[in-house]
Amino acid sequence: MNQPSPATWVPIPPLSGFPVENLPYGVATHGERPAHVVTRIGDSVVSLGALALNGLLDGTIEEPAAYFAIGTLNPFMALGAPAWAAVRERLTELFTETRHRSAVEPLLVPLADVVLYLPFQVADYVDFYSSEDHATNLGRIFRPDGEALMPNWKHLPIGYHGRSGTVVPSGTPILRPSGQRKAPTDEEPRFGPSVRLDIEAEVGFVVGTPSPLGRPVRVEEFADHVFGVTLVNDWSARDIQAWEYVPLGPFLGKSFATSVSPWVVPLAALQDARVAPPYQDPVPLPYLQGETWGYDIALEVTLNGTTVSRPPFAGLYWTPAQQLAHMTVNGASLRTGDFYASGTVSGPLPEQRGSLIELTWNGTEPLHLADGSTRTFLVDGDTVAISGVAPGPNGARIGFGEVVGTIQSAARPGQ
Structure with a gap:
């Protein structure tokens, strides 16, 4: 399953485990801002809630802010595989196409500046x-x-x-x-x-x-x-x-x-x-x-x-x-x-x-x-x-x- 590796405009440290091919999900706070769903690329974290509120996730799922400007992954996870794929495709695009850099880069936060939480509510x-x-x-x-x-x-x-x-x-x-x-x-x-x-x-x-x-x-x-x-x-x-x-x-x-x-x-x-x-x-x-x-x-x-x-x-x-x-x-x-x-x-x-x-x-x-x-x-x-x-x-x-x-x-x- 060897696929082309997209180049990203985000600086990625050598041997990082968080290249653009990863894009994991978490939940974090930054400063006085409430907990949002986030992703990590390199040593930077970006709030998907902030992306959604800025219109950068429009077209992926309906009302994306309702799923990402909150402190748990559960509502998004419940949407199922097609929604997961659509959001992942859009995040990859935002981090690889330079036309999005001016809108996304101000939303990047150093990993050291955020507090991470349990990313989902455990059912069983x-x-x-x-x-x-x-x-x-x-x-x-x-x-x-x-x-x-x-x-x-x-x-x-x-x-x-x-x-x-x-x-x-x-x-x-x-x-x-x-x-x-x-x-x-x-x-x-x-x-x-x-x-x-x-x-x-x-x-x-x-x-x-x-x-x-x-x-x-x-x-x-x-x-x-x-x-x-x-x-x-x-x-x-x-x-x-x-x-x-x-x-x-x-x-x-x-x-x-x-x-x-x-x-x-x-x-x-x-x-x-x-x-x-x-x-x-x-x-x-x-x-x-x-x-x-x-x-x-x-x-x-x-x-x-x-x-x-x-x-x-x-x-x-x-x-x-x-x-x-x-x-x-x-x-x-x-x-x-x-x-x-x-x-x-x-x-x-x-x-x-x-x-x-x-x-x-x-x-x-x-x-x-x-x-x-x-x-x-x-x-x-x-x-x-x-x-x-x-x-x-x-x-x-x-x-x-x-x-x-x-x-x-x-x-x-x-x-």
Whole structure:
């Protein structure tokens, strides 16, 4: 899918992940101005609300200011793929045709001067478990004498329904959660702050077009419903999770916080990042078959500035389209703002593991950081950043920004 790369009059730093081929969506404020929908090009941000109010988005959708001069992407996402394509085409034109420069350039704002927010209102949140390497590693850690994968793992995308109210934007401090935990050597459970706080490097998918209750979404309809892609850190309290997850699965060990990056990269920007998924054996049931693909997204995880992992999203066993099909095959409807994540992304190499429980092999092999300290799990004050980049047309780099969080001490009772 190698397409001509349009030249832009906007200055783009070398190796930027935000060329004109990207044009992600976000929500930001600038000075005293209220929150608007924005896009980013290079190190500049422009309000789509301002473009609309100046008549520069006329002809794309009806009354564009009603969709962009507001602080959420949801109304625009609900319009569907033809509207998404029309606006993207117009933005590309505004940034590449010099006749528009005099009208658009005064609206560009330095990235450093804006405050970014959660770009969409989360309806439902689902987290999957789709990396075979991650699932195999955890199986070997917890079931060293048994099969690494559960019998159902290669037949369906495993997932759990999370808590939409605790999906937070990048930069939000992460309060260490408290809950019940019981180590194998403890006689009784105890209550207190988690002592095995972990990360999960993931990729998330934002639903734009809803679907009616009772009608499953087919694999081939993925791009009709999914608006774009973000980065995700699904923080995990492993000790709370270990005590609570039998028999119903993740609950309080997961629901305290899930961080997402501030930019939603449209699927159209990732055409050149499509890759064939891994070979699936056994052959999935018919509703999971059809045209589907993965994405060549290279992730990087840093802990206090030290790179600790580079997980490859391209190797995920279950694709985003298969995840969406499975999520709705029982007739569950989609709503605008539904959000689902891939589950921890891990590769076959030790340095490609997307969680601390894998990187330290459940705490038995501590990580060594650049400042001379070691980690098994997160301590208060630690900062984790996850970034990602995908290939674009003609060598362009499609960036996702960062999803960042810093651990704070657990709240005292009554706080």
